[in-house]
Amino acid sequence: xxxxxxxxxxxxxxxxxxxxxxxxxxxxxxxxxxxxxxxxxxxxxxxxxxxxxxxxxxxxxxxxxxxxxxxxxxxxxxxxxxxxxxxxxxxxxxxxxxxxxxxxxxxxxxxxxxxxxxxxxxxxxxxxxxxxxxxxxxxxxxxxxxxxxxxxxxxxxxxxxxxxxxxxxxxxxxxxxxxxxxxxxxxxxxxxxxxxxxxxxxxxxxxxxx
Ligand SMILES: Nc1ncnc2c1ncn2[C@@H]1O[C@H](COP(=O)(O)OP(=O)(O)OP(=O)(O)O)[C@@H](O)[C@H]1O
Numbered sequence: 001x002x003x004x005x006x007x008x009x010x011x012x013x014x015x016x017x018x019x020x021x022x023x024x025x026x027x028x029x030x031x032x033x034x035x036x037x038x039x040x041x042x043x044x045x046x047x048x049x050x051x052x053x054x055x056x057x058x059x060x061x062x063x064x065x066x067x068x069x070x071x072x073x074x075x076x077x078x079x080x081x082x083x084x085x086x087x088x089x090x091x092x093x094x095x096x097x098x099x100x101x102x103x104x105x106x107x108x109x110x111x112x113x114x115x116x117x118x119x120x121x122x123x124x125x126x127x128x129x130x131x132x133x134x135x136x137x138x139x140x141x142x143x144x145x146x147x148x149x150x151x152x153x154x155x156x157x158x159x160x161x162x163x164x165x166x167x168x169x170x171x172x173x174x175x176x177x178x179x180x181x182x183x184x185x186x187x188x189x190x191x192x193x194x195x196x197x198x199x200x201x202x203x204x205x206x207x208x209x210x
Contacts, residue, residue, distance in 0.1 A: 087127025
C-alpha cells in the first residue's frame with residue numbers, strides 16, 4: 001500500500017477542515033477535485049509533511065510521517081499551487097539546496113532544468129520571474145531525487161501549453177517507472193492523456209471517491 005491514512009483530522013485554529021477516518025491507496029495516480037476552499041491544498045500539504053494534523057499517515061506501510069520524518073520526506077515531493085520564493089535568491093541556489101536534501105544527482109538537476117527550460121533564467125533572482133517561470137521551478141523541484149509519491153497542486157495553472165506538454169511527458173515517464181502522483185486541480189486533468197486511477201472529491205470536510 002502506497003499511502004495508509006488513519007484517523008486523519010486537520011483543523012486550523014480548531015476549525016475542522018478535513019476528516020479522513022481511514023484510507024488506503026495503492027501505488028497509482030490520484031486526482032483530488034473540489035471547489036475553492038474545500039481543502040485540496042491543505043490535504044496535499046499535510047501529506048507532504050508541511051502541516052501538523054491528528055492521526056497517522058504511512059508511506060509504503062514503512063514510514064510514518066511523524067515517527068520517521070526524514071525517510072518519509074525523502075520519498076514524498078510536493079509543488080505548491082502558487083510558489084513563493086525569497087526574491088533575492090536565484091532558482092539555481094534554491095534548486096541546489098533542495099537537490100541536496102532530496103539526494104538528487106547533478107545530472108538529474110541539469111536534465112530537468114533543460115527539459116523545463118529553467119536553465120535559461122535560473123541564475124537570476126526569483127523576484128524577477130513571471131508566475132509561470134516560478135511555477136516551473138516548483139515543478140522541477142517536485143521531480144528531484146527518487147520520490148515514491150509526487151504531489152502537484154494545480155500543476156497547470158500559469159504554465160504555457162509547451163510547458164504543460166513537457167510536464168505531461170515527465171509525469172508519464174515517472175509513472176512508467178512506478179512513481180505515484182497526487183494531483184489537485186480545477187482543470188480537467190481527468191480528460192487529459194494522463195492515466196488517472198481514481199478521482200476524489202473534497203467536499204464538506206470529507207474525501208469522497210467519485
Ligand atoms: N493557514 C490557514 N489558516 C486558517 N485557515 C486556513 C489556512 N489555510 C487554509 N485555510 C482554510 O482552510 C480551508 C481549505 O483551504 P485550502 O487552501 O486547503 O482549499 P483549496 O481546496 O486548496 O482551495 P483553492 O482551490 O482555492 O486553492 C479554507 O476554508 C481556508 O479558508
